[in-house]
Each structure stands twice: as structure tokens, then as C-alpha cells.
């Protein structure tokens with residue numbers, strides 16, 4: 001059995017970034033930048049008014065109230081033809097270039113229009129106030145987004161603002177998903193006695209999509225050598241083949257031997273993790289192969305911990321790991337497995353603390369308990385017990401960000 005850390009290191013070592021491609025900005029969400037993006041110009045590109053009001057010389061209103069003569073107006077999108085001289089002001093709108101000579105903008109609320117083209121400025125203003133000078137945010141040539149950044153909406157705004165409308169991103173990994181098990185039937189059918197619906201297929205495919213993969217589902221394969229071999233072979237042109245079930249020690253767990261016969265080699269076949277000790281990672285030709293345990297929680301947790309980083313790394317993401325937070329336990333957590341365990345919990349941020357309510361779970365089959373969790377409390381192999389009030393590291397899952405406001 002390898003440790004979780006060693007297993008992850010092997011996964012990352014074997015997951016080399018795929019070639020880059022160009023995509024349209026509109027298709028770039030969640031893609032990973034393959035190169036640094038530089039500013040093509042200063043931002044802002046001119047001295048920009050940050051308020052509606054009057055552009056003026058701060059020294060002219062130091063002894064406010066002061067009267068200035070209005071020598072023109074400038075709106076956003078217009079280049080100012082005039083300059084601002086002593087005791088002059090220009091009416092200006094937010095986003096407009098500040099005319100030469102002016103060094104501050106006094107917001108309209110502190111001004112009063114008088115007759116004869118005069119304006120009264122009611123208060124003093126500091127030099128530079130309400131002006132964003134050219135290049136104060138970014139200088140032309142600066143790196144505005146680094147290689148390896150996964151593109152979120154804020155990053156798309158940056159790309160747009162520097163004119164990078166066809167960013168170079170890592171190719172999406174093509175991932176084939178095969179679900180195995182004689183007892184497993186499609187979720188649309190009514191299971192006969194002794195059958196169960198396929199829940200791993202939809203869950204794992206969805207996890208992989210969230211990690212940026214293009215997923216092809218290969219359907220369901222029975223626990224029989226020839227049929228399994230034929231189904232697995234359909235995944236050998238994918239970048240990654242993910243198999244659910246059939247990797248534990250049962251008489252009909254045939255995924256490992258059938259993969260070996262097909263020419264695969266394995267880096268590891270068991271990991272000291274709970275849930276999910278049987279976890280196969282190998283390679284067949286250019287295809288990386290994961291064999292996930294069939295137990296629904298084990299399949300989801302191992303997919304989260306190992307397949308997701310693999311897929312992000314293939315796209316070039318740096319670093320491809322989810323953050324860990326230190327949480328305060330509201331109830332005890334045990335771990336007598338001798339492996340690194342992951343206990344489902346609901347974590348809520350309250351008054352600057354992260355409070356974790358461990359959830360009752362009947363184990364690696366309890367997919368309903370798992371779906372209530374928004375985090376996994378990590379108990380290292382040597383830590384058999386954590387009391388209420390102690391802290392522990394936790395992996396925050398996507399659902400952590402959807403807080404329902406309930407008390408923890």
C-alpha cells in the first residue's frame with residue numbers, strides 16, 4: 001500500500017501537460033492558460049476620471065469655497081481638446097480622460113453651478129483625488145495572468161481588457177469512463193432483486209467534467225473477462241481511462257488482470273486511504289488508467305483526490321490541488337483504519353471560524369450521507385481520534401461555497 005501523498009506524487013509525475021490550443025474567449029471558461037498573458041497597453045490607458053464632477057487643479061481649491069470658470073466638458077469616450085489652466089475647471093464624467101493641466105476631480109456633489117459659466121467648489125480636494133493615472137493598475141508588458149491559471153470570470157475580464165480574445169490553453173483531456181459490475185443497471189431502469197442502479201457513472205463523469213475533461217461514457221460492462229476486455233479496449237485511445245468497480249479482492253474483480261493482459265502496467269494498486277483502499281493507477285500505451293473502487297463514496301473520494309489533480313495537471317494547471325483548511329470539530333471523529341481517512345462533514349464559516357459538523361455515515365456505501373457533506377475531514381493514518389473542540393485539516397468541496405446560512 002502506498003500513502004496518499006506518494007500516490008498523488010506518482011499521479012502528478014505521470015500527468016504531463018497536453019499540447020496547447022487556441023480558443024475563443026467565449027469558450028475559455030475553466031480552461032487553463034498555457035502561457036503568460038501580458039498587457040498590450042497601460043491600464044488604465046489614460047488618466048481616468050473616477051467620479052462625475054469637475055477636473056481642476058487642487059491648488060486652486062485649497063482655500064475652498066472657490067469659484068472656477070468652466071472651460072468645457074468631457075464625456076467618456078471623448079478625447080479632451082482643452083487643458084485646464086489656473087482657476088479653470090472642466091465638467092467631466094466617470095471614465096473620461098482627465099484634461100491636461102488638471103490634477104484632481106471634485107465630485108459633482110461638492111459643487112454648485114453658478115451663472116456666467118462659473119462653478120463653486122465647496123470643498124478642498126487632494127492632488128490626485130478621483131483620478132486613476134495612466135498605467136497605475138498595470139504597465140504595458142506586465143504579466144496580467146500567469147501560465148497555469150484556470151480561467152474564472154474575473155480572469156476572462158482581464159483577457160478581454162488586454163485584447164487577448166484567443167487565449168492559448170491546454171487541450172482538454174479526453175476521458176473514457178467505464179462502469180463495471182454484474183449487479184449494476186442503468187439508472188433509468190428498475191433494478192431486479194439483487195441489482196442496483198449505476199450511481200458511480202453519473203457522479204464520476206460529472207466530477208471529471210468539472211475538472212475540465214471531455215467525457216465519453218463507455219456504458220456498463222459485466223464481470224466477465226471477454227466482455228470486460230472488449231469494453232476496456234474502447235477506452236485505449238482516450239488520454240485517460242477511468243474504470244469504476246472490479247478492483248478489490250473479490251472472485252469477480254477482474255479489472256486488474258484484464259488490464260494486465262491488454263498490456264497495461266501499474267504504478268500502484270492499493271493506497272492507504274479510507275474510503276477507497278483498492279485504487280489502481282497505471283498506464284497502457286499513452287493512456288493513463290485509473291481503476292476506482294466501486295463503493296459509491298470511495299469512487300467519488302478517490303476520483304476527487306487523484307483523478308481531478310491528474311486532469312488539471314494534463315491541462316497545465318498549477319497547482320492542481322484543492323486548498324485544505326483547518327476546521328474546528330463540533331463532534332469527535334475517529335479513525336481506526338490505520339489509513340488516511342476522509343470523514344464527511346458540513347463546514348460553515350461563522351464569525352471568522354470554520355466549524356465542522358461531522359456527519360453520521362454508514363461508510364463507503366452511504367452515498368446519501370456523502371451528498372450532505374461539503375467537506376472531508378482528513379485524519380492522518382496515525383491519528384485514531386480527534387475530540388470535539390480539536391482542529392483537523394479538511395478538504396473543502398465545491399458545495400462549501402454554497403452556504404445556506406443555517407447554524408452549523
Ligand code: AMP
Pocket residue numbers: 179180181183184196197198199200201244245246247248250253292293294295296
Ligand atoms: P466493487 O468495487 O466492484 O467490489 O463494488 C463495491 C460495491 O460498490 C458493491 O456493493 C457494488 O455493488 C457497488 N458498486 C459498484 N459499482 C457501482 C456503481 N456503478 N454504482 C453504484 N454502486 C456500485
Ligand code: MG
Pocket residue numbers: 180181182223245246252253294
Ligand atoms: Mg464489482
